[in-house]
Amino acid sequence: MIRIARRAFLPLIVPVVAITLWWFALANSTSIYYPPLSTIADSFRHLWLFERWPSDVLPSLGRMAIGFLISLVGATAAGVVIGLTPLLRRATEPYVEFLRAVPPAALLPFFILVLGIGDEMKIAVVAFGTTWPILANTILGVRSVDATLLDTMRSFRIGRAQMIFRVILPSASPQISAGIRTSLGLAILLIVVSEMVASTNGVGYFILNAQRLFQIPAMWSGIILLGLLGVTVNLGYSLIERRALRWYRASNKLED
């Protein structure tokens, strides 16, 4: 019990200390750039609990989710096909690495040019940017499925669909999951950047707009909201991964 309490408590020390310091250090601040934390907290409560969810938070989350789902399905499917076809793999691998290395935000001007500044553009930016980590990891995962397992399954005449969905994909899931983790972080980054560059709503737009209007507490509250959203997404995914890949950690004797 004490150990569990300590493990849960330990990560909380740093933020509690930091927030306390912030709170008292700027309590009487009159600087327009560094407003007191209490002012920011007020602004956060007014804006984000939950008045601006329909106008800004939900549109941001919606675009991000759609873009991410497109890339998840597309990149996993493409990764399986490429991973299973040696010829295709050799032909495409250098380009996957190249596209993965291009900062996705650099393509924003191009996406705005062809898709405009609507939802399609933002979804496309997220989908494009999050594709590469998932694709590269899926290819890797599919390639490293154990040859003995494949031989065994072939000897039992397992059909093609069963082989892909019930042998290869589960086998590759630890690697695919690592790609998903990277891509989730990218998705938040990209949706915010794309909303800052060209948008009429969304959290990214809100933050930039608040800055332009010198509503500095509102700007800070938006930044804090993004931080909290990021942590929530990460934590949520960790919980899913923990459950789904329990077998992987256990069979490789990895620490919990």
Next chain:
Amino acid sequence: MLEIDGVGLTYGTGAASFTVLKDLSFTVGDGEFVSVVGPSGSGKTTLLRCLSGLLPVTTGAVRLQGTKVTGPPTSMALVFQDYSRSLMPWLTVRRNVEFPLKSSKPRRRDADAAVERAINAVGLTTAVNKYPWQLSGGMQQRVAIARALAYQPSVLVMDEPFASVDAQTRFELEDLLLSIRREFQMTVVFVTHDIDEAVYLSDRVVVMGGKPTTAKETLAIDLPDARQQDRTKDMPRFAHLRTELYRMLRESPSTASIATPVNSQ
């Protein structure tokens, strides 16, 4: 009857080609237990992949009940040495055992009964809801054996299945194999590099050797059918056969890795 008829296997072509097996022939009768022994690296696993239809032969043919094997036959099941790699760690014991039955075509009827019988036969009844990584090595290999049994093969092909478990477990599994072989009336092709194991289990032992590898000799094991670890291995005839097999192996080239038989058990 399983016929391995003049099987040859060559990787690559031209100057860079490498011949692993050459003109390798032997037959395994229905219900017979035949071990294939040979030094490490002599192509035992390659032969096994050929006769199970996983690897196309370059020359010759493998025939099962007179039909040429061109892909994995429905009446054959494999057990590999490395249970940790051939089982699926994300499935429970029961799901592992029933997976081939429920996923291969054509779908089998009475799958549940076959799964139940296989699990009982290898003594895994209390472990059905566990995961492979919760079990010892010997128990995991039992799962792999149960999976093969549930598939209801007429030929069971095993590639050094007991090489990764401790001696005590190995003896248990050897006796388990003999009993399920009788119960399920299967033909068994058993690849091993262990001389004692080959003599103890088999009706006949095929000795491989040479470069490229071919079937050098065959040794009939004329021990009584009911084998027992202590009694059978104490027989003068057992000692004689084991020495005979050792001599056959030593006479074939590239024997560096053949273990010398030790007379005390």
